[in-house]
Amino acid sequence: MKKCTRCLVPETVDTISFDEEGVCSVCRQVEYKDGKIDWDDRERQLNEIIDAYKNKGLYDCIVPYSGGKDSVFQLWYVVRKLKLKPLVVRYNHWGYRPKVQENNTMVFKKLGVDVVELTPNFHVVRELMLESFKRRGDFCWHCHTGIYAGVMHMAVRFETPLLFWGESTAEYHSWYTYEEMEEIDEKRFNRLMNQGITGDDMYEFLQGRVEKRDLWMFNYPKRKDLMKLKVRSICLGNYIRWDTKANVELIGKELDWYGHEVEGVPPEYHYEKVECTFQGMRDYSKFVKRGYGRANHLLSIDIRNGRKTREEALKLEEQYDGKRPASMDWFLKILDMSEDEYYEYL
Secondary structure (H helix, E strand, C coil), X not given: CCECCCCCCECCCCCCCECCCCCEHHHHHHXXXXXXXXXXXHHHHHHHHHHHHCCCCCCCEEEEECCXXXXXXXXXXXXXXXXXXXXXXXXXXXXCCHHHHHHHHHHHHHHCCEEEEECCCHHHHHHHHHHHHHHHCCCCHHHHHHHHHHHHHHHHHCCCCEEEECCCHHHCCCCCCCCCCCECCHHHXXXXXXXXCCHHHHHHHHCCCCCHHHHHHHCCCCHHHHHHHCCEEEEHHHCCCCCHXXXXXXXXXXXXXXXXXXXXXXXXXXXXXXXXXXXXXXXHHHHHHHCCCHHHHHHHHHHHCCCCCHHHHXXXXXXXXXXXXXXXXXXXXXXXXXXXXXXXXX
């Protein structure tokens, strides 16, 4: 399997390409981010957007929030740096770890914010997990669509058109580059999130096992409603230089936010994907299908940021990626699936 000659990214990552030197497109994008973007000008653009939306309604903006490192940093930045009044919107994917709930309570108290949580019917979620796994080898369809479409529904309902998401996908993929200034819109939702399956499709697939009205938060809002509201749904990482480890250090100092061990991840990355108990199985599924896992992803980021050599990273990748997760038996029980069926669906 071909890999980037600079980081560890393999050819099986969606949208990745390699140049004549064998360097992947993400490494080149990060070069552009570090060397060619005028971040002062990007900050000026951000301030112009804020001026157009601030103090126009109940809330200045919406911050989608999982309780992981990135959304905690987003919320801190919006409240403490930008001095905005946000509505925090959470999608409950039914996989929160207890420590994440403790962190969330602490963060909300320290920052003083209003919070709305979308908690879908677990019976519906279980059906969606199983169906999307059978059809796409990915049980997270409900989470991808619920987080993005559900939050947009709240923007319409609360008449709050400005939304702040986290880093640009140019940090990890080549769906968009840093020059394109990606926005979190319906085009992106259909390209990256719903895997070619709409909520209406799911209703047909499930053949009466759920009601159509159970699926509203998984379908994107009507375009006319978003246009009327003049929604701007932006990546904060397109306007400030994003550095995950620096962000983690900051929220640790400012908010006492802390991570904890996640299976399949070296201990130094204790902050990574702590919000979901299904993460170990998701990473393992990716390894089975595509030949790389979470360690590969994290180590590649550190190589790009000069924090690890490729040789150091290769040793850690071999040590951590591709191991059967301890959570597999628990996961199979939830979906009432045998291990043989799991591999067959993948």
